[in-house]
Amino acid sequence: MKTLKALPPRGTIAAAVFLAIVLAGLIGPLLAPAGPGALLGTSFTPPGSEFLLGTDHLGRSVGIQLVHGIRTSIYIGLLAGITGTLIGVAFGTLAGYRGGVLDEILMGLTNIMITVPAIIVLLLLSISLDTRSVTVMGLCIGFVSWPWTARAVRSQIASLREREHVDIARLSGSGTMRIINVELLPYMMSYIVMAFVIQLYGAILAEAALSLLGLGPSGTASLGVMLHWAIAWESVRGGQWWVFLTPTVFITAITFSLLLVQSSLDTVFNPRLRVGKAAR
Amino acid sequence: MTLLRHILSKFAWYVAAFAAALALNFFLPRLLPGNPVDSLISQALRGTTSSETKQRVYETYIREFGLDQNLWSQFVTYVGNVLTGDFGTSFSRYPADVGTMIGDALPWTILLQLPAVLLGWLIGNLIGALAAYKRGGFDRSVYLTSLFLTAAPYYCLAVILLYGLAVALPLFPTGGGWSFGLAPEWSGVFTMDAVSHWFLPFLSLLLVFIGGQAIGMRSMAVYEVDADYVRFAESFGLADRKIVGYIFRNGMLPQITGLALAIGTLIGGALLTEIVFSYPGIGTLLYDAILNKDYPVIQAVTLLVLIVVLVANFLVDVLYGFVDPRIRAAERGDR
Amino acid sequence: MTLARINDLAAHYTAGDTNHHALDGVSLDIAPGQILGVVGESGCGKSTMASVLSLNPGPSLRITSGTMTIDGTEVDLADTESHRRLRGGTVALLPQGALNALNPTRRVGALAYDILAAGDKRIKRAEAMERTASRLEALDLPPRVLRSYPHQLSGGMRQRVVTALATLRNPRLLVADEPSSALDVSSQRLLVDLLRRLVSDGLVDGIVFITHDVALLSELADRIAVMYAGRVVEEAPSRALVDEPHHPYSQALLASVLVPEPGTRGRRVTGIPGSPPDLKVPIAGCPFAPRCDHALEVCEQVRPPRNAADARVDACWKNAETEEALHVG
Numbered sequence: 001m002k003t004l005k006a007l008p009p010r011g012t013i014a015a016a017v018f019l020a021i022v023l024a025g026l027i028g029p030l031l032a033p034a035g036p037g038a039l040l041g042t043s044f045t046p047p048g049s050e051f052l053l054g055t056d057h058l059g060r061s062v063g064i065q066l067v068h069g070i071r072t073s074i075y076i077g078l079l080a081g082i083t084g085t086l087i088g089v090a091f092g093t094l095a096g097y098r099g100g101v102l103d104e105i106l107m108g109l110t111n112i113m114i115t116v117p118a119i120i121v122l123l124l125l126s127i128s129l130d131t132r133s134v135t136v137m138g139l140c141i142g143f144v145s146w147p148w149t150a151r152a153v154r155s156q157i158a159s160l161r162e163r164e165h166v167d168i169a170r171l172s173g174s175g176t177m178r179i180i181n182v183e184l185l186p187y188m189m190s191y192i193v194m195a196f197v198i199q200l201y202g203a204i205l206a207e208a209a210l211s212l213l214g215l216g217p218s219g220t221a222s223l224g225v226m227l228h229w230a231i232a233w234e235s236v237r238g239g240q241w242w243v244f245l246t247p248t249v250f251i252t253a254i255t256f257s258l259l260l261v262q263s264s265l266d267t268v269f270n271p272r273l274r275v276g277k278a279a280r
Numbered sequence: 281m282t283l284l285r286h287i288l289s290k291f292a293w294y295v296a297a298f299a300a301a302l303a304l305n306f307f308l309p310r311l312l313p314g315n316p317v318d319s320l321i322s323q324a325l326r327g328t329t330s331s332e333t334k335q336r337v338y339e340t341y342i343r344e345f346g347l348d349q350n351l352w353s354q355f356v357t358y359v360g361n362v363l364t365g366d367f368g369t370s371f372s373r374y375p376a377d378v379g380t381m382i383g384d385a386l387p388w389t390i391l392l393q394l395p396a397v398l399l400g401w402l403i404g405n406l407i408g409a410l411a412a413y414k415r416g417g418f419d420r421s422v423y424l425t426s427l428f429l430t431a432a433p434y435y436c437l438a439v440i441l442l443y444g445l446a447v448a449l450p451l452f453p454t455g456g457g458w459s460f461g462l463a464p465e466w467s468g469v470f471t472m473d474a475v476s477h478w479f480l481p482f483l484s485l486l487l488v489f490i491g492g493q494a495i496g497m498r499s500m501a502v503y504e505v506d507a508d509y510v511r512f513a514e515s516f517g518l519a520d521r522k523i524v525g526y527i528f529r530n531g532m533l534p535q536i537t538g539l540a541l542a543i544g545t546l547i548g549g550a551l552l553t554e555i556v557f558s559y560p561g562i563g564t565l566l567y568d569a570i571l572n573k574d575y576p577v578i579q580a581v582t583l584l585v586l587i588v589v590l591v592a593n594f595l596v597d598v599l600y601g602f603v604d605p606r607i608r609a610a611e612r613g614d615r
Numbered sequence: 616m617t618l619a620r621i622n623d624l625a626a627h628y629t630a631g632d633t634n635h636h637a638l639d640g641v642s643l644d645i646a647p648g649q650i651l652g653v654v655g656e657s658g659c660g661k662s663t664m665a666s667v668l669s670l671n672p673g674p675s676l677r678i679t680s681g682t683m684t685i686d687g688t689e690v691d692l693a694d695t696e697s698h699r700r701l702r703g704g705t706v707a708l709l710p711q712g713a714l715n716a717l718n719p720t721r722r723v724g725a726l727a728y729d730i731l732a733a734g735d736k737r738i739k740r741a742e743a744m745e746r747t748a749s750r751l752e753a754l755d756l757p758p759r760v761l762r763s764y765p766h767q768l769s770g771g772m773r774q775r776v777v778t779a780l781a782t783l784r785n786p787r788l789l790v791a792d793e794p795s796s797a798l799d800v801s802s803q804r805l806l807v808d809l810l811r812r813l814v815s816d817g818l819v820d821g822i823v824f825i826t827h828d829v830a831l832l833s834e835l836a837d838r839i840a841v842m843y844a845g846r847v848v849e850e851a852p853s854r855a856l857v858d859e860p861h862h863p864y865s866q867a868l869l870a871s872v873l874v875p876e877p878g879t880r881g882r883r884v885t886g887i888p889g890s891p892p893d894l895k896v897p898i899a900g901c902p903f904a905p906r907c908d909h910a911l912e913v914c915e916q917v918r919p920p921r922n923a924a925d926a927r928v929d930a931c932w933k934n935a936e937t938e939e940a941l942h943v944g
Contacts, residue, residue, distance in 0.1 A: 010424075108296075115297045115593055116304070120582045124308040127570065127578055205433055212435060212552055214570045227439070231556060236443050237454045248439050252432040259431040415674065508715035512777070515671050515710065516703035516730045516784075529720045 011264025014257040021254055025074050028067025036060065036068040036221040044240050054242040056226075057233040062246050065221040070250060072222035073204055076138040080203035083142025085196045088149025089188075093180055095150070096157030107154065113147040119209060126215035134217045137210070141203045149195045156191055160184050194265050201258040208251050223247045223254075287598050294594045301586040305579055306358050307351075336375075367580040372572035378580045381565060388457055389561030393550055396482050400489025401539045407490065408497025409528040413505050413520065422494060429491025435552040438484040442556060445480060452480045457560040481557040485550050493535065500531040536599070617684070618821040619645045619668070619706075619788050624681030624692075626663060626672070636894045637663040637676070639845040640918075643823075645788065650814060650822045652836030652853065654829050654868070658891060660845040661825045662711070662792055668823055669708035669790040670698035686787045686820075704734045707786035707819075711793045713777040717765035723747075723776055724761035727783060734784050750779045753816075754809065771802055778809055782818050789819045793826055807835045829872050833857045841865045844892050844902035851927035861922075861929040864903045901932065909933045 007015075034040060038060065045055040053062040095106040121144045126132060160166065161184070169183045185192075210216060211224025212231070230236070230244035361368070367378035404426075411422035429437070446454045458464065458474050504510065504527045513523050554563030562581055569577035624641040627634040637660045645651050655661045666672050667683070672695065683690045685705055691697050702708075710716050718726055727747040731738050748758045754775045765773060774794075782789060791810065795803045813819050824836060832839050833853055840850040841864065849862040860866045867887045889906035892898060901907070904914035911932055919930040 111293065112297045112300050115294070115590060116301050116586060117589055120585055121304060121308075123578075124304060124582055127573075127575070128309040208433060209435075209552060212555065213567060227435075231439075236439060236556070237447060239443075239447050241443060244439055244443070248436045252436050255433060256428055256431040259427060263427060508710060508712045509718040511671070512708070512710050512716035512780075513718065513726075513729070514702075515669060515708035515781075516733050517699040517701070518729055518733045522729055522733075526718050526721065530718070 007268060008264050011261055011268075014260035014264070017253060018257040018261065021070060021250065021257075022074055024067055025070030029064075029071055032061075032064045032067060034061070034064060036065045037219075038064070040064075044235070044238070044243070046240075047242050053246055054240070056229060056243050057235065062226075062242055065226055066223075066246055066250065069221040069223045069226050069247065070254075072134055072217060072220055073207055073224070073251075073254070076134055076141065076207045076217070076222070077200050077204040079135065079138030080141035080145060080206070081196055081200035083139055084145040084199045084203065085149055085192065087142070088146035088195065088199075089153050089185075089192055091146065091150040092153025093157050093184065096154035097161055097176070097180060097184065099158070103154075106150070110147045110150045110154075113144070114151065118144040119206065122206060122210055123213070123215065126210055131218045132215070134220060134222075137207060137217050138203070141206045142199075145199060145202055145206070149199065152195065153188065153191070156188060157184055160187055190265070190269055194262060194269070197258055197262045197265070201255055201262065204251075204254055204258070223251050227251070290594060290597045294590055298587070298590055301590065302359060302362070302583070303355075305583050305586065306355055309575065309579070362583065367583075368576040370574055370577055372569070372574040372577075378576050381577060382562070382580055382584060385560060385562045385565045388559060389554065389563065392478060392481055392554070392559060392561060393485060396485035397489055397539070400486045401493050401535075403486075404490040404493025405497040405532065405535055406524070406528060408494035409501045409504075409531060410524050411494065412498045412501035413524050413527055419498075423498060426491040426494040426498075429487055430495060433552075434484065434488040434550060435556050437488060438481065438553045438556040441480055441484045453477050455556075455558040477557075477559075481553050481559050484556075485553055488550075497528075497531055497535055500535065501527050504531050536596075617644050618647045618649070619683075619685045619823075621664075621668065621683045622681060624664075624667065624678070624683070626667065626676055626678045626681075628663075628675050629677060630675070633895050634677075636897055637845055638667070639898070641681070641842075641845070641847050642921075643840060643847060643850070645821045645823060647820045648814060649837045650810065650824055650835055652832035652839040653823060653825045653842060654827060654832055654839060655842035656827060656868075656891060658894075659842045661842050663845075664842070665708070665790050665792040665823070665825045667692070668788070669706050669792070670695075670702050671708060703730060703786065704784045705786060706788045706790060707781045707784070709778060709781045709789055709791040709794045712797060713774050713794055714770055714797065716777045717773060717780075719765055721764075722761070723763055723765070723768075723780075727761070727780060730780055730783055747779070747783060750783055751776070753818075754779050771805065774798065774802060774806060775809070778806070778813075782813055785818060787820045789813065789822045791822060791824045794824075795826060795828065795831060803831065807831065810835065829857070829869060841868065844898065845894060846902060846930065847928075848903065848931070849927070849929040851929075855925075855927060861927070861934055862903075862931050863907045863909050863933070865929075867906075901930070911936075 039058055040061050041051060041055045041059045043055060043057050043059045045051055045059070047054040047062075051061050051063065053066060056062055056065070091106050091110065095103040095110075122140060125140050125144075126137075129136065166179060166183045169179050174182070207216070207222060208224035208227065211222050212228050214228055214232075216222055216225040216228060224247070226247040227244065230240075230247065233243075235241075235243040365379055367382065370376045370378050370381060373381070407422055408426075411419040442454065446452045453459065453476055455477070457477055458470065459477075462470050462473055464470065464474075507530075509530075510523060510527065513526060551561075551563030551566055553559070554561045555567045558564060562584070565577065566581045568574070569581065620643070622642050624638050625636075626638040627636045629635075639660075641660070641664060643651070643653075643664075653661050653664065663672075663676065666676065667678065670690070672678065678692045681692065683692055685701070690701065717723065721729075724744055724747065728738075728740060728743045731743045731746065744761060748761060751758065751760055756772060756775055756779065760768065760772065760776060765776075768776065778794075789810075795806055798806060810822055810824065814822060824832065826832060829839075836853050838850065839853050839856045840847050841856070841860075841862065842848065843864045849856065849860065849865045851861070856865065857869065860869050864887075871886055887906060892902050892905065899918065900916045901910075901914045901919045904910045907914065914932050917932075919932045920935050922929050922931065922934050
């Protein structure tokens with residue numbers, strides 16, 4: 001809790017913005033009068049009293065799509081973030097704590113996965129799947145995004161392992177799982193939280209990028225899918241700003257606020273990076 | 281000799297990574313359930329009316345990839361084709377050669393991204409070093425702007441720039457590589473026209489690279505500004521730009537990795553910018569291929585991106601071994 | 616006639632809501648041709664004083680009062696931008712940690728040119744190289760050093776290069792901030808000889824040498840100032856201070872180190888009980904009073920006066936009263 005108090009104001013504001021958007025994604029779809037796919041009006045109706053954010057090329061409400069889109073994007077992001085963080089922490093901890101051959105194998109795999117760009121693997125996966133449910137997409141993104149976390153956790157664990165309290169636990173006969181759970185992971189919590197925020201950020205970006213390429217989740221709205229159709233139907237060149245600006249602004253707001261939260265957490269744990277107060 | 285060993289061991293790593301990439305590229309679309317190659321072909325030919333075309337594509341595909349053989353020999357055939365530069369035939373633009381299509385698109389992508397990466401690297405690092413040295417309000421505004429530029433996905437920035445500077449304020453063309461009615465040729469008129477189409481996508485990439493590099497350099501230079509050599513230089517009243525130059529030089533070495541990696545992800549990294557601007561490069565080629573389910577083109581593009589990324593990573597590792605002997609020493613001790 | 620003088624200097628560092636009072640009413644005189652030693656424990660404010668004297672106060676230091684004169688001109692302590700043109704030419708800093716003071720990616724010659732050009736923009740490269748080469752030669756360094764990167768030089772050579780660069784523009788005053796603390800004994804010896812030579816050859820007019828090493832100062836310095844908790848508690852000619860320290864803190868400090876000279880034998884080495892005061896709160900009386908064997912009631916409450924006599928100064932109530940008694944008697 002002390003950590004949260006030490007968070008710089010911009011971190012607090014960013015966290016509040018992110019939570020407000022998440023809330024919109026949770027509550028919005030419940031309040032919406034129709035589903036995201038419903039054709040409610042004429043195409044490209046500008047924002048007004050009838051449609052708060054106007055309609056898209058098919059006459060669907062941009063506002064309803066937005067709240068559903070936020071829900072989809074956050075859901076995929078959370079699922080992928082949790083999957084990626086869990087795999088990364090598990091691999092990193094095992095490799096760092098056990099060392100030896102297991103370390104070599106796991107880190108070899110990690111290094112290869114880091115070198116091969118995740119977006120390409122996702123692209124290959126996505127074109128092979130005819131229908132892509134949001135859950136499958138979230139899991140796919142999670143399965144390719146763990147290597148950075150694994151590598152970082154491994155190096156942290158490898159240095160934690162040398163600490164005295166770990167030696168004492170080992171000498172007093174604690175099992176490996178107990179040492180990892182009681183002596184190592186608690187010291188890693190702040191680190192894991194930061195890794196998770198980065199994973200969440202990366203996953204939301206990955207979903208948006210895939211959807212923009214036309215490989216988004218089937219049968220539902222997501223922020224990336226909205227942007228995909230906006231660009232495919234030339235709404236930027238047509239000047240229908242509400243259609244493309246809505247997903248653009250929200251993708252940017254989500255990712256920017258997440259990155260601000262992460263960088264604020266970083267300055268809390270890493271005082272050297274604090275933005276200098278005194279000018280030269 | 282340690283250097284040679286370093287290069288060889290790195291090379292072995294990258295050969296392994298390349299094999300993995302090649303296998304992914306080949307097996308992933310083929311092994312997933314409910315999606316055998318036959319259905320790829322029927323999907324690809326959906327909407328094609330001429331039965332003659334259907335038959336020809338089908339036969340070509342069977343022949344090229346040896347579909348009558350088992351998966352393993354297909355893979356061998358595929359690797360053989362790739363190694364001889366044969367990427368097959370396009371589904372959607374039959375009978376265009378995929379290699380030729382990529383060859384047509386590649387120069388546009390390179391001309392767009394290489395200048396953006398190089399210039400963005402230089403400007404971004406200078407700004408980052410200056411911010412770390414000056415601190416205070418300047419630092420804060422550079423930091424937040426850069427954070428914003430990198431946090432906002434680069435295609436979002438591209439969308440906003442396109443709308444702002446080509447639609448709302450019609451200063452630049454709204455997309456494409458050149459104006460309707462012209463054809464690519466080496467003439468003054470065409471070059472001017474192409475440059476005006478090139479500028480906005482270039483700018484959107486440039487800003488993103490500046491942001492990313494400035495953040496990297498700043499966090500590096502924060503450790504440099506308190507170094508003894510900076511204090512000593514300050515004690516002589518050296519001009520700020522001189523001292524920023526010192527910090528830049530010393531913080532630059534790790535940032536060279538950033539440059540090389542940026543060039544490596546060049547083709548893969550900013551494909552989406554091209555889509556926003558309908559720029560006739562690899563990104564738009566990939567986008568069209570995905571929309572048309574043109575698998576040979578998709579696979580050729582992903583393979584190209586994979587190869588470029590791997591080669592760039594390898595070059596960085598080798599270069600680093602040359603530039604900094606400490607890296608090699610650390611590597612032996614650390615891992 | 617003084618070369619440099621600071622008068623009643625007070626300064627603090629600000630960190631969050633708390634102020635750290637690093638300097639509290641410090642006055643010092645440096646005469647031409649003189650080496651003034653400043654000694655004290657870590658945290659006594661000696662390095663802060665070095666940064667002010669060399670006109671390099673860090674961004675977080677606030678100077679709240681005091682005046683400073685160097686070479687006849689008054690320095691505006693509030694306007695740090697005006698310091699820039701005095702740095703390097705009028706005052707120069709010989710830094711702590713000289714081994715890392717050279718820019719690792721710049722050749723010595725190029726760095727020397729930057730330094731000279733900071734004082735004289737029109738200087739020609741050839742002239743700069745010539746001047747640097749002759750200064751390097753004076754410090755027994757070969758001309759090839761000009762073309763070397765720092766990592767190609769030995770530690771001792773780097774120390775001399777830093778010294779040569781610090782004095783390159785013939786500064787009036789050289790402020791040496793613990794330059795010896797990281798050196799082995801023989802390198803210290805060389806540095807001491809070098810600094811003496813700089814003064815006797817007239818390359819610099821005066822040196823302020825800051826250290827925690829009293830023994831070293833007793834050999835090098837003409838005068839020694841003892842600092843404690845941000846104040847100068849005593850200042851006297853070296854010989855006199857070492858032989859007969861007046862302030863109880865100076866006595867304790869000297870008793871805690873071995874001075875390898877006649878008379879040292881049989882003297883007991885003792886530590887000083889207690890610990891230095893917390894500088895976050897201003898101190899009304901004498902900062903040493905809580906640790907002092909001779910403390911009177913007044914010591915805790917009222918700032919001690921400056922007792923000046925026989926070319927030496929101390930700030931101690933006990934001495935003030937003794938002196939008063941002498942005057943009365």
